[in-house]
Amino acid sequence: MRDRTGEGFTRRGPGAQDDLTPIDDGAEGARPRTRIDRRRLLKFAGASLALLVSPVGHAARSSLVAVRVWPSPEYTRITLEGAAQLRFSHMLVQDPDRLVVDLEGMELNSVLQSLPSKVLDSDPYIRLIRAGQNRPDVVRVVVELKSAVNPQVFTLDPVGNYGHRLVLDLHPTEEHDPLMALIMKDSPMDAAMGDSGGTSTAAARSQSEEPVQRSRRREPAVNRLYTVVLDAGHGGEDPGAIGRGGSHEKNVTLSIARRLKRKIDAEPGMRAVLTRDGDYFVPLHQRVARARRVRADLFVSIHADAFVRPEANGSSVYVLSERGASSSAARWLAQKENDADLVGGVNLARQDGHIARTLLDLSQTATINDSFKLGRAMLGELGTVNRLHKPEVEQAGFAVLRAPDIPSVLVETAFISNPQEERRLNDEAYQDKMATALMRGIKRYFQEHAPSAPTRIARLD
Structure with a gap:
């Protein structure tokens, strides 16, 4: 048998007799006969049939149904579904920097083309x-990079509305430092003016700020600031809940978070930091x-929020529970929110067990209070x-609330x-009212x- 390793056939060892070896019957001048073992013939025919229909055989071809690219300052994700x-298979190539991915059993189609x-000019990595x-049967995808990256390549099983996914996460070789990014920002008032667009022109701002900037260079300043981290739920591969009108939770939460950030940054002695400032996925433990x-x-x-019955309505606030959920609805919601990592896609091989940990720090009780x-x-x-969905603060085991030392x-x-x-959540005026209410709650707490001892943040100039 001709060796066809890799195409569903097994390489035979030396000296092994082929299933269809010609046999001489001893008659002079007679043509060699082929001795056919019926059982072996049936076995061979079955294997050949399996080769034609097997998803791992040469004849089987798969296709991509979707491709997505999610850029962010921290990393860029490419998803092939x-x-x-x-x-x-994949490899990194240098001079110039490229990530090469070979998709086996694949034909080039319009999705791949x-x-x-999908790539934006502003993408920081691609x-x-x-x-x-x-x-034949191999499509090569070449990602030309703007700089060296540390790629994380992994697959995800089907979940929700997604099929089989191959994920290419392009991380910078030097990890993003959110504390240094915070230190390097302008003053809270400058950031607020920049985020909101302001009423003055860029030229007027430049003229009015120039003396201040000169003063900063002469004498570095240190501010004592209250730092509030705003976490816009979901993002990127994980849309969150989807309304009947097609609204994605990830877009609504980011819009409200940005509005709230501008209000906090405008307050003296306060600064807000977003866990994400765009449409990309951030794992729960990283938040x-x-x-x-x-x-x-x-x-x-x-x-x-979302529920199976459309008549459910109202606003709610939850905190972490050390023991169990305060209601079955709270438990259901926590499980749904904790599943965000399954939908958004986390490389489980790189996790440190944070999400799986159930024991809380001894300081957790005071933090929950x-x-x-x-x-x-x-x-x-x-x-x-x-309207309030429940008049009291509820509790459940939300993974995103597990910081042992941060309320x-x-x-x-x-x-x-x-x-x-x-409809109200998509209304800009309502979003602003919601952000204002949250701002009042934060100020009231402080x-x-x-x-x-508020956090000391040095401002570098």
Whole structure:
């Protein structure tokens, strides 16, 4: 038998007789006969048939159903989604820097050909992407990079509305430092003017700020600031809840978080930091880690609730529970929010067991008590904007609230699954009212329960 290793056939060892070896019957001049073992013939025929239909055989081909690119300052994610499990190999190439991915059992189709159009000029890591038929049944995807990266390549099983996914996460070789990024920012008032667009022109701002900038260069300043981390729920691959009108929770939460950030930054002695400032996915444990790295005084995770019945409505505030959920609905919601990592896609091989840990730091009890105080202050203000779904702060095991030393709350602004509330959540005026209510709750907490030593942030000039 001709060796066809890799195509469903097995390489035979030396001296082994082929199943269809010609046999001489001893008659002079007679043509050699082929001795056919019926059982072996049936076995061979079955193997050949399996080769034709097997998803790992040469004849089986898979196709991509979607490709997506999610750029962010921290990393860029490329997602290739297939109807079946994707087989691949990859390598890094230098001079110039490229990531090369070979997709096996694949033919170039319109989905793959659309990859170049998915890359933005502003992408911090990707220069361009090209795809072509490298050889029969192998499509080669070449990612031309703007700089060296540390790629994380992994697959995800089907979940939710997604099929089999191959994920290419392009991380910088030097890890993003959120604390240094915070230090390097302008003053809170400057940031607020820049984020909101302001009423003055860029030229007027330049003229008015020039003396201040000269003064900063002469004498570095140090501010004592309260730092509030705002966590816009979901993002990127994880859309969160989807309303009947097609609204994605990830977009609503980011819009409200940005509005709230501008209001906080405009307050003397306060600064806000976003866990994400764009449409990209951030794993739950990284959201907590970023809050701790910037030494946050408060952590506020913003969401838009959803339920199986469209009539459910109202705003809610949750804090972490050490034991169990305060209600079955709270338990259901926590499980749904904790599943964000499954939908958004986390490389489990790189996790340190944070999400799986159940034992909390001894300081957690005091932190939860402070979280309750923040939650009650916020709930009181939310009631002036929207009906409260529950009049009390609820508890459940939300993974994103597990910082042992930062008072943390999760706010469900409204039910995106409710058609009326979905319309309000997409209204800019309503979003601003919601951000204002959250701002009042934060200020009220600081006025009544201010930490004794606000975070010291040096401003470098």
